[in-house]
Amino acid sequence: MWRVTILVLAAIYFLGPIASSIRFSLVQSNGKDGFGNYTQVLHDATLAHALATSLELAGLTTAILLVLMLPTVVWVRLRLPRVALLVETVSVLPIVIPPIVMGAGLASLQLHAGSQIDSLLFSSPLTALTPFYVILALPFAYRSLDVGVRAIDLRTLVDAARSLGAGWVTMITRVILPNVRTAVLTAASLAIALVLAEVVISELLLYDTFPVELANQGQENAGVAVALSVLSLVITWLLLFAITFVGNRGSRGRVGRLL
Amino acid sequence: MAPRRRGTLRGPWVGIVPFAVYVLLFLGLPLYEVLYGAITTSGGSLTWYNFSQTFSQPEYRADFISSLKISLETALIGGFFGFWLACAVVTASPRSPLRRIVGSGSAVLAYFAGVPLAFAWIATLGRFGELTKLLQHIGINLNNTSFTISSLSGVELAYISFQVPLMVLLVTPALEGLRPEWREAATGLGASSFGYIRHVAAPVLAPAVIGAVLLLFGNAFAAYATAYALVGDTVQLVPGTIQQLLSGNVLVDENGIGLALGVEMIVVIALVMIGYAILQRRAGRWLQ
Numbered sequence: 001m002w003r004v005t006i007l008v009l010a011a012i013y014f015l016g017p018i019a020s021s022i023r024f025s026l027v028q029s030n031g032k033d034g035f036g037n038y039t040q041v042l043h044d045a046t047l048a049h050a051l052a053t054s055l056e057l058a059g060l061t062t063a064i065l066l067v068l069m070l071p072t073v074v075w076v077r078l079r080l081p082r083v084a085l086l087v088e089t090v091s092v093l094p095i096v097i098p099p100i101v102m103g104a105g106l107a108s109l110q111l112h113a114g115s116q117i118d119s120l121l122f123s124s125p126l127t128a129l130t131p132f133y134v135i136l137a138l139p140f141a142y143r144s145l146d147v148g149v150r151a152i153d154l155r156t157l158v159d160a161a162r163s164l165g166a167g168w169v170t171m172i173t174r175v176i177l178p179n180v181r182t183a184v185l186t187a188a189s190l191a192i193a194l195v196l197a198e199v200v201i202s203e204l205l206l207y208d209t210f211p212v213e214l215a216n217q218g219q220e221n222a223g224v225a226v227a228l229s230v231l232s233l234v235i236t237w238l239l240l241f242a243i244t245f246v247g248n249r250g251s252r253g254r255v256g257r258l259l
Numbered sequence: 260m261a262p263r264r265r266g267t268l269r270g271p272w273v274g275i276v277p278f279a280v281y282v283l284l285f286l287g288l289p290l291y292e293v294l295y296g297a298i299t300t301s302g303g304s305l306t307w308y309n310f311s312q313t314f315s316q317p318e319y320r321a322d323f324i325s326s327l328k329i330s331l332e333t334a335l336i337g338g339f340f341g342f343w344l345a346c347a348v349v350t351a352s353p354r355s356p357l358r359r360i361v362g363s364g365s366a367v368l369a370y371f372a373g374v375p376l377a378f379a380w381i382a383t384l385g386r387f388g389e390l391t392k393l394l395q396h397i398g399i400n401l402n403n404t405s406f407t408i409s410s411l412s413g414v415e416l417a418y419i420s421f422q423v424p425l426m427v428l429l430v431t432p433a434l435e436g437l438r439p440e441w442r443e444a445a446t447g448l449g450a451s452s453f454g455y456i457r458h459v460a461a462p463v464l465a466p467a468v469i470g471a472v473l474l475l476f477g478n479a480f481a482a483y484a485t486a487y488a489l490v491g492d493t494v495q496l497v498p499g500t501i502q503q504l505l506s507g508n509v510l511v512d513e514n515g516i517g518l519a520l521g522v523e524m525i526v527v528i529a530l531v532m533i534g535y536a537i538l539q540r541r542a543g544r545w546l547q
Contacts, residue, residue: 002347003346003347003350006343006344006346006347007344007347007348009340010340010344010423013420013423014364014368014420016383016390017376017380017382017420019389020379020382020383020388020389020390021378021379021382021383023382023389024382024387024388024389025382068277068278069278071274071277072274072275072277072278075271075275076275079271079274080271080272080274080275083275087275087278090282093286094286095532096528096529096532097286097290097525097528098480098481098482098483098498098521098525098528099481099483099484100481100498100501100502100521101501101521101522101524101525102289103502104501104505104517104518104521105288105289105290105291105292105293105518106289107505107506108292108293108296108505108514108518109288109289109292111514112292131284131285132285132289134281134285135282135285135286138282190370193367193370193371194371197370197371197372197373197374197375198373198484199373199374199484199487199488200483200484200487200502203487204502204505204506211373211374211484214374214378214488215374215487218377218378218381218488222378222381222382222387225378225381226378226379226381226382228375228378229374229375229376229378229379229382230379233367233372233375233379236367236371237363237367240363240366240367241360241363241364244359244362244363245359
């Protein structure tokens with residue numbers, strides 16, 4: 001009985017605001033009901049541009065994150081188990097640094113940097129934000145990749161690949177990667193969700209990413225802001241819901257536990 | 260001798276060089292900037308001024324106190340409800356739709372909701388929110404009360420909606436670790452249901468639950484996106500003040516104060532994480 005009560009209360013508390021948002025977003029700025037707020041993103045060049053920037057950031061961050069972390073995790077498991085704890089600790093370290101403090105560090109770096117670094121790093125949101133979003137995503141990436149790599153018989157796979165003449169790159173991309181794709185997909189989804197949600201650093205550094213533009217819309221056009229919020233919550237949820245179904249290779253339960 | 264030395268250098272350590280260099284550069288550099296800026300003047304000489312300002316100026320003290328207060332309150336409330344929600348869900352099989360929906364939904368709200376969550380609450384309890392209108396129908400006018408969604412108590416309400424899901428994510432593994440045999444053994448020895456909870460379940464779960472609440476505290480303390488979208492950088496919380504001090508429309512000298520506040524935030528969260536790690540180790544004794 002108490003179980004049902006709790007679930008009903010939770011449903012009211014969490015689905016209530018979502019239902020309110022949907023209702024709220026269906027009232028257009030002209031007062032009529034309709035999907036105008038949802039199609040606004042197609043007509044508003046600023047919004048569309050911000051969304052494109054964020055999607056590029058998400059893709060680039062995920063790519064760098066995986067290229068950096070998958071070989072590192074494999075290497076540590078295989079050749080350097082004694083530093084596994086150190087690498088794990090360093091990877092989880094970004095949790096201790098609030099985004100606003102990371103942003104403050106970057107703002108201060110921008111202020112002190114010579115014009116060379118300034119133009120190299122800070123002239124575009126892609127070069128300015130991607131390296132640091134990778135850092136913010138490290139805790140998620142390390143944990144999911146480590147769980148995935150631990151669940152496979154790494155030593156045997158590596159020995160087999162090596163004895164067939166595979167180099168390090170071939171081994172990672174053609175042998176390890178297909179075996180840990182659940183973990184890789186989990187890490188990628190979490191990184192994408194993180195980039196599409198990150199507002200604090202990009203706002204402080206004055207880059208026009210999607211969440212920054214979303215927050216700005218709130219002042220001018222609440223209907224559009226709420227509509228985009230609904231879309232963003234639903235899309236992120238679908239992404240994470242989908243990965244609870246990906247792969248059933250025994251590691252599933254543990255990867256699922258990350259969520 | 261020389262080739263052999265080269266051989267050891269190319270040995271196992273070479274594999275973590277990219278990771279080490281990357282982290283040193285892109286985590287180390289901003290951290291160094293924060294620390295260096297906090298303890299030096301704009302001219303570059305050492306100073307304690309920035310830190311002493313954060314302690315002596317009432318406005319900064321007030322920010323810290325309200326940040327700590329909102330973190331504590333949302334951690335306790337979120338922890339309480341999150342724990343019971345996790346208990347209600349954990350009995351279902353991990354592959355059941357309920358578990359999948361609650362799990363993925365919790366991850367969205369706990370980690371990635373930020374700005375959208377703020378607007379969901381504005382649509383609900385804002386000036387023209389759906390619940391506000393509904394309450395007006397039955398004669399309660401929220402707009403005449405002191406409550407607004409962009410007040411600190413509104414921010415708190417919104418924060419709880421990511422704290423509860425985070426608690427669910429954090430305590431579910433601990434609850435899964437409770438073995439059915441323990442209950443059977445306790446019952447077999449004549450324990451009542453309450454006795455089992457009092458003498459077995461509660462002591463086993465306590466470190467994990469306290470650790471999770473601690474993490475919730477740190478989470479709310481570091482959070483800013485939701486408050487920013489609800490209130491803007493005038494919100495009376497430490498991150499809002501840091502943003503104001505660093506966004507460039509104040510004197511350069513005040514940059515240092517913002518960075519000092521940043522260092523203090525890191526210290527608070529680092530202490531929380533150390534406590535969490537200690538409690539996790541204790542929790543691991545029985546669970547998993």
